[in-house]
């Protein structure tokens with residue numbers, strides 16, 4: 109019972125009880141919401157991919173399965189360097205190709221001799237997965253593992269026995285290396301591969317049983333979906349929902365995956381995979397073809413800025429280190445992102461908007477509190493609220509970040525951001541979906557009032573954060589040089 113009611117029950121008159129405290133009418137979650145692991149996954153934003161294996165030494169992208177394990181011999185293998193590079197770049201998870209399509213295993217699997225144990229590296233005593241797991245743990249990174257279903261080496265491939273072989277290897281990886289944050293099931297299969305139906309249901313069940321916190325990626329989920337291209341770009345409209353029943357396993361329509369499905373029955377968040385170089389594996393000739401800073405920024409804005417995570421491949425070289433050229437580019441990216449997003453010009457401003465039930469818990473001030481665990485929400489009947497922010501004086505900005513409180517579901521279908529310039533509201537940027545995070549880019553504007561207008565939503569929106577930023581001068585310089 110709230111204090112106002114208690115006061116009345118105690119027989120005190122209305123006048124003595126003061127005005128009633130606003131009622132807290134909690135916002136009901138939508139039918140499809142993320143798991144806590146999926147929310148945390150999106151908050152981590154950046155993931156590194158490490159493609160490493162026999163292809164690193166043969167200069168190939170796809171192996172043959174006939175490689176001699178003797179070729180696997182990194183000269184200065186240093187998993188700690190990988191983890192340090194990731195940590196300094198703000199990357200929170202590292203996914204390693206424990207086995208790529210060629211079948212060579214980076215750990216001494218009991219179920220095949222085609223692994224590091226048959227290589228000269230550390231006299232066959234080494235375990236890349238163990239060293240990467242330890243380095244990640246030490247650096248505070250989460251670990252993900254890629255285990256290719258397509259295996260060109262394993263003789264049982266193409267028979268039912270292979271499913272058991274795969275499960276055996278999966279069990280080793282899920283039990284010997286500590287907590288696993290993500291398991292990557294790659295759908296790729298060459299045109300000449302033997303016919304084989306993978307028992308994905310059993311693979312998924314085993315991961316759930318052994319690593320209940322792990323999220324599983326495949327083209328269509330169950331937890332994380334492919335974004336439909338390998339250029340790292342999510343759709344400008346991007347729902348974290350999907351209807352897996354409308355997806356043909358392994359033959360999903362890339363456009364469907366790219367935008368998700370507003371009517372989706374499951375929360376299957378998109379992940380944008382792309383390599384920092386043309387290839388997934390290291391090739392010396394690509395040392396001069398590392399993506400430019402401008403390319404990486406474009407990818408960032410269209411992945412993290414389009415309600416996705418960015419899975420950026422940093423292929424270790426033949427030494428077993430991430431190459432200097434890649435490290436230098438990552439450092440540049442980090443500097444520009446830090447310079448751009450370090451100072452939120454909206455913080456310290458005051459927000460006006462129709463809080464749900466007038467209750468402080470849903471006040472628009474939550475949009476400016478720097479915490480994505482609080483949110484502004486209007487009453488259920490108001491799906492298209494506006495929030496006006498007084499910046500307390502003129503500010504110049506050209507980037508904005510808008511976030512929904514996704515734990516209650518993804519709601520916004522259309523929105524715009526405006527600034528008051530010379531007494532007139534002017535649209536700076538508009539968009540469709542927001543989701544966990546939507547980054548907006550526009551020409552620099554100087555204003556002291558901005559307005560976020562929700563134009564369409566599937567239900568009353570829950571908005572977590574609004575940020576305004578001025579892009580780093582280095583970014584402007586890089587873009588001008590293009």
Ligand code: FUL
Nearest residue numbers: 169170294295296381388
């Ligand atoms: C694809 C694979 O065929 C590539 O080699 C790479 O691993 C990429 C991430 O996925 O399906």
